[in-house]
Amino acid sequence: MKIGFTTSFPIEPILAAGHQVIDLNNIFITGKNTQLVQKAEKMGYPRNICSWIKGIYSVTFDADFDYVMGIIQGDCSNTHSLLVTLADQGQKILYFSFPFDHDKIKLAREIELLEEYFGVSRSDTMKVKRELDRIRKKLVELDELTWQTGKVSGKENHLWLVNASDFGGDHHKYETDLDEFMLEAKQRKRQNKKLRLGFLGVPPIFDDLYEYLESEGAQVVYNEIQRQFAMPYLKDDIIDQYWYYTYPYSVNERLADIKAEIKRRNLDGVISYTQSFCHRQIDNILIRKYLDVPVLTLEGDQPGKLEARSRLRIESFLDMIKYK
């Protein structure tokens, strides 16, 4: 079966059962995304709902999935209504929940339910996990090439890590491509003279952000959520892996990771990206409050290029850091 999903979740039991998993966000952001947003609006989705939700709706509507796995806790408050409208169009839906209280026993039960539903044992799941962890280990190395040597650019880092949510729908091909990329990247010259930035929050809807930052003399050497999608902690146990994964829980779990990485990567400042009409904008209050490096809050709405106002704000932010 081909199973689309709304955000990163434990894919190991599904792969162990021999099915294919596809991250709907990745199809949206690499497709004709403006038209996908407009299509959902034509179907009645309101203007003041996040573009990612509208994109996911249209992607699912157009594609041929056997099931959509909706992550109904730990991601997006709009997912419930998204799933109801998809079900109304005849799409079959499955559900997964990350416990908001970060309770390990509840998380373990959710993973067991997945295994029961797909008819696989824990040892089947762990076999796939070990295969994926071999790739994740290479992604940790790729991330190090970004922040330690600058041989992998912020955009390349973003793309490889964000695609680790579903490994492009084919983890064998993803690994072969990654091996080739790493071989080439290691031959490059070191580049670490620029301003060192972190990118926090959900992946940007802009398609030229990284290039623009580079052109202004800054390099992103930490992609917070994208790195989380690549499960960087390499925990031996499947429950631990998804318990240490920060994205589905409160902003406090994220803050602990962000603070450690700001220090480890010696960042000059961070861009805290927020999506228009996203409830996660509220988390930004605490991000600004508890980080002790300069923070630029950048808001994106529609897919496409950075608009003039955002470019100007980035430019002023970078000038301020340089001055400091």
Ligand code: SF4
């Ligand atoms: S950006 Fe926010 S509102 Fe949009 S899909 Fe993600 S969590 Fe939901």
